[in-house]
Amino acid sequence: PYLAILKESYPYAILVLLMALYSRTDAIMLERLLDNGAEQTGIYAYAYRILEAFSMIAYLFSTLLLPLFSKMLKERLAWSNLVGTAFKLLATFAVVAAVAVASYSRELVELLYNLSSDQVVLVMAMLIFSIIPISLTYIFGTLLTAGAKLKCRNRMAVGGVLLNFLLNLWLIPRYQAQGAVFSTLLTQALTAGVQIYA
Numbered sequence: 001p002y003l004a005i006l007k008e009s010y011p012y013a014i015l016v017l018l019m020a021l022y023s024r025t026d027a028i029m030l031e032r033l034l035d036n037g038a039e040q041t042g043i044y045a046y047a048y049r050i051l052e053a054f055s056m057i058a059y060l061f062s063t064l065l066l067p068l069f070s071k072m073l074k075e076r077l078a079w080s081n082l083v084g085t086a087f088k089l090l091a092t093f094a095v096v097a098a099v100a101v102a103s104y105s106r107e108l109v110e111l112l113y114n115l116s117s118d119q120v121v122l123v124m125a126m127l128i129f130s131i132i133p134i135s136l137t138y139i140f141g142t143l144l145t146a147g148a149k150l151k152c153r154n155r156m157a158v159g160g161v162l163l164n165f166l167l168n169l170w171l172i173p174r175y176q177a178q179g180a181v182f183s184t185l186l187t188q189a190l191t192a193g194v195q196i197y198a
Helices: 002-033 038-075 080-103 105-113 118-145 151-174 179-198
Strands: none
Touching: 002 038, 002 151, 002 179, 038 105, 038 118, 038 179, 080 105, 080 118, 080 151, 105 118, 118 151, 118 179, 151 179
16 A cells, blocks of 8 residues: 555655755755855845745645645536636736835845845845746646646656756856846746646
């Protein structure tokens, strides 16, 4: 029975590992590729904490969607209305959060970190827009998971890891923390697009 459980669960474990890799390698590469890597990693981390806080809200929403999608697919019920409702709710949340944080990034940086750094403000104002594709991934990725389309998601995640690594390799030496932001935005947008298409 243990082998059967492992066989059933390993695609999910691989998916989680791959998605963690393309979501988290930016900070490691910032530190390794730059002479002032520790400083740039710190700048990126200030902004990433805010993104992660908002991502948790979208993640909690997806944990509610998974059993609903699974039941609907199993019983061959129409799921498009639920996807539409989830899309409207999460997309609205993501856009409002991104615009609000970008508009008040200076005030947030000063309030939360007691800093007055133009670079931290700029990185935060740019990085927060990743919440939009992340939220879409939590809807459409959850639907794919409920439909047991793990092969598709794992291929997408492998592509995301490679894309993120290559973009970071190219952009970080040129633009430092902002390069990592560009890499994150593009990787998240493309992987979300692939999952929506799938």
